[in-house]
Amino acid sequence: MKLPAVDAVIIGSGAGGGVAAHELSRAGRHVVLLERGRNQQWTETKHDELRSQRTTVLGNAFGPDDREVRLVKLGEATAFREVHASDGSYGNIATCVGGGTKSYGAMAWRFLPKDFQMRSTYGAPDGSSLEDWPITYDELESYYERAEYAIGVSGQRGANTFEGARRRDYPMPPLPFNKEAKKLHAAAKGLGLHPFPIPMAINSVTYDGRSACVQCPFCVGFACEVKAKGSTADTVIPKAVATGHCELRTECVATEIMTDAKGRATGVVYVRAGTRIEQPAKVVVVSCSAIESARLLLNSRSKMFPNGLGNHNGFVGRNLQSHAYSGAYGYFEDEFWDGLGPAACIALCDFNHGNDGIRGGAMLANEFIRLPYLFARTAHPPKAATWGLEHKTRQRRFYKRSMALQGPVQEMPVFSNGVELDPQRKDSFGVPLLRMTGKRHEEDLRTARFIASKAEAILKAAGAIETFLKLPGSATSFGQHQAGTCRMGNDPKTSVANSYCQLHSVDNVFVVDGSVHVTNGGFNPSLTIQAVAFRASEYIVRNF
Amino acid sequence: MSSLSRREIIILGAASAASAAPALTFFTARQAALVTLIAEQVIPADEDPGATDAGVVYYIDRQLAGTLSQFAPLYRESLVAFEPMREMPVGAQTEFLKAVEKKEHGEAAARLFNAIIDHTMQGFYSAPSHGGNRGEVSWKMLGIQREMGGHH
Ligand SMILES: Cc1cc2nc3c(=O)[nH]c(=O)nc-3n(C[C@H](O)[C@H](O)[C@H](O)COP(=O)(O)OP(=O)(O)OC[C@H]3O[C@@H](n4cnc5c(N)ncnc54)[C@H](O)[C@@H]3O)c2cc1C
Numbered sequence: 001m002k003l004p005a006v007d008a009v010i011i012g013s014g015a016g017g018g019v020a021a022h023e024l025s026r027a028g029r030h031v032v033l034l035e036r037g038r039n040q041q042w043t044e045t046k047h048d049e050l051r052s053q054r055t056t057v058l059g060n061a062f063g064p065d066d067r068e069v070r071l072v073k074l075g076e077a078t079a080f081r082e083v084h085a086s087d088g089s090y091g092n093i094a095t096c097v098g099g100g101t102k103s104y105g106a107m108a109w110r111f112l113p114k115d116f117q118m119r120s121t122y123g124a125p126d127g128s129s130l131e132d133w134p135i136t137y138d139e140l141e142s143y144y145e146r147a148e149y150a151i152g153v154s155g156q157r158g159a160n161t162f163e164g165a166r167r168r169d170y171p172m173p174p175l176p177f178n179k180e181a182k183k184l185h186a187a188a189k190g191l192g193l194h195p196f197p198i199p200m201a202i203n204s205v206t207y208d209g210r211s212a213c214v215q216c217p218f219c220v221g222f223a224c225e226v227k228a229k230g231s232t233a234d235t236v237i238p239k240a241v242a243t244g245h246c247e248l249r250t251e252c253v254a255t256e257i258m259t260d261a262k263g264r265a266t267g268v269v270y271v272r273a274g275t276r277i278e279q280p281a282k283v284v285v286v287s288c289s290a291i292e293s294a295r296l297l298l299n300s301r302s303k304m305f306p307n308g309l310g311n312h313n314g315f316v317g318r319n320l321q322s323h324a325y326s327g328a329y330g331y332f333e334d335e336f337w338d339g340l341g342p343a344a345c346i347a348l349c350d351f352n353h354g355n356d357g358i359r360g361g362a363m364l365a366n367e368f369i370r371l372p373y374l375f376a377r378t379a380h381p382p383k384a385a386t387w388g389l390e391h392k393t394r395q396r397r398f399y400k401r402s403m404a405l406q407g408p409v410q411e412m413p414v415f416s417n418g419v420e421l422d423p424q425r426k427d428s429f430g431v432p433l434l435r436m437t438g439k440r441h442e443e444d445l446r447t448a449r450f451i452a453s454k455a456e457a458i459l460k461a462a463g464a465i466e467t468f469l470k471l472p473g474s475a476t477s478f479g480q481h482q483a484g485t486c487r488m489g490n491d492p493k494t495s496v497a498n499s500y501c502q503l504h505s506v507d508n509v510f511v512v513d514g515s516v517h518v519t520n521g522g523f524n525p526s527l528t529i530q531a532v533a534f535r536a537s538e539y540i541v542r543n544f
Numbered sequence: 545m546s547s548l549s550r551r552e553i554i555i556l557g558a559a560s561a562a563s564a565a566p567a568l569t570f571f572t573a574r575q576a577a578l579v580t581l582i583a584e585q586v587i588p589a590d591e592d593p594g595a596t597d598a599g600v601v602y603y604i605d606r607q608l609a610g611t612l613s614q615f616a617p618l619y620r621e622s623l624v625a626f627e628p629m630r631e632m633p634v635g636a637q638t639e640f641l642k643a644v645e646k647k648e649h650g651e652a653a654a655r656l657f658n659a660i661i662d663h664t665m666q667g668f669y670s671a672p673s674h675g676g677n678r679g680e681v682s683w684k685m686l687g688i689q690r691e692m693g694g695h696h
Pocket residue numbers: 011012013014015016017034035036037053054093094095096097098099100101103104105106107108109220221252253254255287288289290292293296480481482512513514515524525526527529
C-alpha cells in the first residue's frame with residue numbers, strides 16, 4: 001500500500017522525535033510521526049513497582065515485549081548470546097509514545113562547555129575514538145533554553161557554579177529539597193563542594209496547562225499520574241497533533257528508508273498490523289534512539305549504499321556508548337526517608353572535569369526513591385545476606401535510613417563498540433537482528449572508581465555508619481543512555497551527520513536522537529538530545 | 545491432599561488464612577507446601593509477618609502460570625531436591641538451604657533457590673494485586689503503606 005506524500009516523516013516519538021514533530025508541524029509542514037509502540041496511559045501501569053521501567057522481572061512495562069531479540073557480546077565475552085528485550089543486556093530504553101521520556105526520571109541536564117570539547121581538553125587515550133563535537137555549548141545554549149521551556153524544567157539559576165553561561169532563567173523554581181538532600185547539602189558544603197538542586201523536567205508549579213508535582217514516589221520508571229513530568233508524550237507531541245499538521249501513527253514499525261537512483265530518500269516503509277505500507281516524504285527524520293536508528297539505516301541498503309544509508313565510511317553503528325554509572329550507598333543511624341518524590345533533588349558537578357589525571361568524570365546526584373523490591377535486591381552491601389532473618393532485619397532497619405549518591409561517568413568512545421546486522425536471522429518484520437558489542441575502555445573503570453570514592457566520602461561526611469561502592473564492570477550497559485552510533489562531525493570521513501543532524505551523504509535524511517552524540521557528557525542525556533533536535537528542526541524548516 | 549503431612553497442612557492453612565485461599569493454578573498442594581517452607585526461610589516471620597503470612601506462594605504460583613513461565617521447567621524439575629526439608633526442624637532447614645546455595649545439592653537446586661529468593665522478594669514486597677503481600681504486610685513493616693498504596 002502506498003500513501004500520498006507528506007513533507008516529512010519522523011520515525012520514533014521519543015525525546016528527539018517528539019521535538020522534531022513539534023517544530024516541523026508548527027512551521028506548517030505536513031508531518032507523519034511513526035511510533036512502534038502504543039500511546040500508553042497511566043492507568044495501565046499505575047503505581048506498581050513490578051510494572052515499571054525500573055525492574056523488568058515481569059517484562060518491560062513500557063515496551064518492547066520479549067518477542068524482540070538481540071545478540072550481544074559484552075565485556076570479556078567472546079561469543080554472541082541471544083537476549084530478549086527484558087534482559088538487562090538487551091540495551092532497552094522504551095517503546096511507546098514519548099519513548100524514554102514517558103517513564104524517565106526527568107533530570108534535565110545541560111552538558112558543560114568542556115563536554116563538547118573532550119578531545120581538545122584531554123586528548124584521546126589509546127583505543128578510544130574520542131572527538132570534539134562540531135558545535136560548542138555556546139552555539140547550543142539558546143536551543144537548551146527552548147527545550148527547557150517546551151518541556152518545562154524546574155531549577156535554580158546560578159546554583160550550579162560550573163554551568164556554562166545561561167541567558168534566561170529556568171521556567172520554574174526548583175523542586176524542594178527532601179530531608180535526605182538537606183543532610184547531603186550540609187555534608188557537601190562542609191567538604192567545600194558546591195551542591196545545588198537538580199534541574200528537573202517536573203513541574204514545581206502549574207506550567208503550560210499541566211499540574212504541579214504532587215510528590216508521590218513514582219517518578220523514575222513510571223508514567224506520571226498528573227502529567228507533571230515533561231514527557232514528550234504529554235508536551236510537544238500533543239501540541240504538534242493540535243496544529244492539525246501532524247499525524248501520530250502508533251504501532252507502526254519502520255523497516256526501511258526508500259531511496260531513488262540518485263541516493264536521495266523518497267520515504268519510509270513501515271509495517272502496521274502485518275501490512276506493508278509506503279509513506280513517501282520529502283524529508284525523513286530518524287529518531288528511533290541510538291541502537292534502532294543505526295539498525296534502520298543499516299537495513300536501508302541500495303546500489304548507492306550497499307552498506308546502509310549514509311554509511312559511506314562504515315561509521316553507522318560504531319562508537320555506541322552510554323554511561324558507566326558509579327557511586328556509593330550509605331547506611332545511617334537516623335531515619336530521614338520522607339517518601340517525597342522525586343527524591344532525586346540534589347547534585348554536584350565538582351567532579352565532572354578538572355580531576356587530576358582523569359579524562360572527564362561525572363555529575364553526582366542522590367537517588368530517586370528506591371521501591372521496596374528493588375531495595376531488597378540492589379541496595380544491600382555485597383557481603384550481606386541475600387535472604388533470611390538477617391536480610392529482613394536489614395531491610396526493616398535501613399529502608400528509611402539509607403541513601404545512594406551516584407553519577408553517570410562519561411565513557412570514552414570506542415570504535416569497535418556498536419551494532420551490526422546479523423547476516424542470517426531476522427525479526428518478525430523481516431528486519432535483520434542486531435549484533436551488539438560493548439566493552440568499556442579501562443579509562444572508564446578508572447574514572448568510575450574515582451567518582452565512587454568521592455561519593456563515599458560525601459556519604460561518610462553526612463554521617464553514614466556503613467558504606468559500600470557501586471562500580472561498573474567491563475560490560476557496557478547500553479540501555480537508557482545509549483548514544484553515539486551516528487556521530488556528528490565536520491569531516492564526512494570520520495562522522496555520519498553534520499552538526500544539523502543531516503547525513504553527510506543523503507541531504508534529506510536527518511538523525512535526530514542520541515545517535516549523533518559525539519560524547520555523552522557526565523549527565524543524563526535527554527535535554528541535550530532535545531536541544532540538538534531544536535537546532536536540527538530549525539535547519540530543516542529553513543531548508544525544506 | 546492425602547499425602548500432606550500434618551505439619552504441611554498447618555503451614556498451607558496459615559498461608560491461606562485470613563481471606564479465602566486463592567486456588568492454585570501451577571503448583572500441586574504438595575509442591576505449594578514445599579515452596580511455602582522455602583519462602584518462609586527466605587523471609588521468616590519474626591515480630592513482623594513473613595512470607596507465609598504474606599501469601600508469597602500464591603504470587604509465585606500465579607506468575608509461573610503466566611509472566612514468569614520461563615521458570616516453570618526449573619520449578620517442575622528441581623523442586624524435588626528440596627524434599628528433605630519437609631520433615632526438618634526450622635534450624636536444619638536453614639542449614640540445608642545454605643548448603644544448597646553452595647551448590648552442595650547440585651547446580652539446578654542452587655539455580656532454583658536463587659529464583660525462589662528473587663520471586664519471594666517480589667511477592668513479599670510488591671503490590672498485593674500480584675497475589676502476594678497480603679494485607680500489605682511488608683509495606684506496614686517498612687512504614688510505607690501510605691506512600692505505596694498511592695494515597696499521597
Ligand atoms: C527509566 C528511565 C529513566 C531515565 N531517566 C532519565 C533522566 O532522568 N534524565 C534523562 O535525561 N534521561 C533519562 N532517561 C533516558 C532518556 O529517556 C533517553 O536518553 C531518551 O529518551 C533518548 O531519546 P531518543 O530520542 O534517542 O530515543 P527514545 O526516547 O528512546 O525514542 C525512540 C522511539 O523510537 C521508537 N522506535 C524505535 N524503532 C522504531 C521503528 N523502527 N519504527 C517506529 N518507531 C521506532 C521507539 O519505540 C521509541 O519510542 C531515562 C530512561 C529510562 C528508561
